[in-house]
Amino acid sequence: MPRWPPAAWSGSGRFPRVSVLVLAGTRKGLFLLRSDEGRRDWQLEGPLLAGWEVMHATLDPRNGTIYAATNTFVYGGTVHRSTDFGANWERAEEIGLPEESGLKLERVWHVEPGHEEGTLWLGGDPGALLRSDDGGKSFVNVPGLTLHPTRDRWNPGAGGMCCHSISLDTSEPNRIYAAISAAGGFRTDDGGETWTPINKDVAADFMPEDAPRDVGQCVHKLLCHPAYPDVVWQQNHVGVYRSDDRGENWARLDGNGLPSSFGFPIMLHPRDPDTALVIPEEGAENRVTSNGRLGVYRTRDGGASWELAAKGLPEQSWAVIMREASSFDSLEPAGMYFGTQSGSVWVAPSEGNDWLEAAAGLPPVLSVEAIEWPSS
DSSP states (O other), rough: OOOOOOOOHHTTTTTTTTTEEEEEEEETEEEEEOOTTTTTEEEEEEETTTTOOOOOEOTTTTTOOOOEEEEEETTTEEEEEETTTTOOOOOSSOOOOEEEEEOOOEEEEEEOOOTTTOOOOEETTTTTTEEEEEESSSEEEOOHHHTTTTGGOOBBBBTBSSSEEEESSSOOOOEEEEEEETTTTEEEEEETSSSSSSOOTTOOTTSTSSOOOOOOOOOOEEEESSSSSSOEEEEEETTTEEETTTTOOEEESSSSSOOSSSSEEEEEOOOOOOOOEEEEEEETTEEEEEESSOOEEEESSSSSOOOOOOOOOOOOOOOOOOSSEEEESSSSOOOOOEEOOOOOEETTTTSSOOEEEESOOOEEEEHHHHHOOOOO
């Protein structure tokens, strides 16, 4: 998601007055890519947090702190934070779930700065949501979602039962969206105390026909639009969906130009609620890009139709793109970004019209986050 750091620190630290910073989390550390407003020439630094699996990394626009959701077989899941662009890191206190819950935190997936400075939201496995109010030093369980009354009908997806999507409504501080595989999408309107399932009309073909459909859907990625917060998009295990009423109702938007209904990432245009980009894959049994090519597909009419937007991408490729491995910025024209399991980071500085390889040869890319701020 696009971010806007304040001018007070936009020229400080190790990245003076650059226009775009991309945080690429990989299976073996975090890499930073930086460029000017043209976004065609990129400098690479890393790995930072060498040896750690970085499932997601982001930057708090209000103070310049980088946060990374990290895992290792030695220390388990945690959150790292750096106030100097990765020169030094601090680790959160031991993160876990209440003993009485009977749950054990297996991995952390996504970290998201909250509406209030110092607040962070953290998603993990098994279907866990945690919150920090001290800038990531410590985290507590959010029982309203982690222990939701429907939990007994949640099931793990291929990557575990991960809370991977946390998306904030920019107009309403108490409204937050979360998505869990395979439990579905949820929305809170009271700052996280209670959570409502938002899965009406979202398919779950893998369920028994007589199963209740309020939860159990396998959302792969869910995003609330930053400028039109009533509009919510998701790439699902079974289709691409859009809601115009905060998730109360969903319209399925594949089958009209997409080669497959299956995929993981989704990118949005920051100013146009009708423009979105997805990267279809063959399906659950063969999770590689459709038709043997690295194909990005774009809609400009709210999902009524899709077009291939793959200029500059390899025509022959069996790539894999993870659910966190895409992003977009808010420049004009808007930039689109994604990373692959084969270690490449791709950038389209012109809203998907043409793509360039900003980095190659990295470890498998798990997440991509683009942040921009005014240069001077």
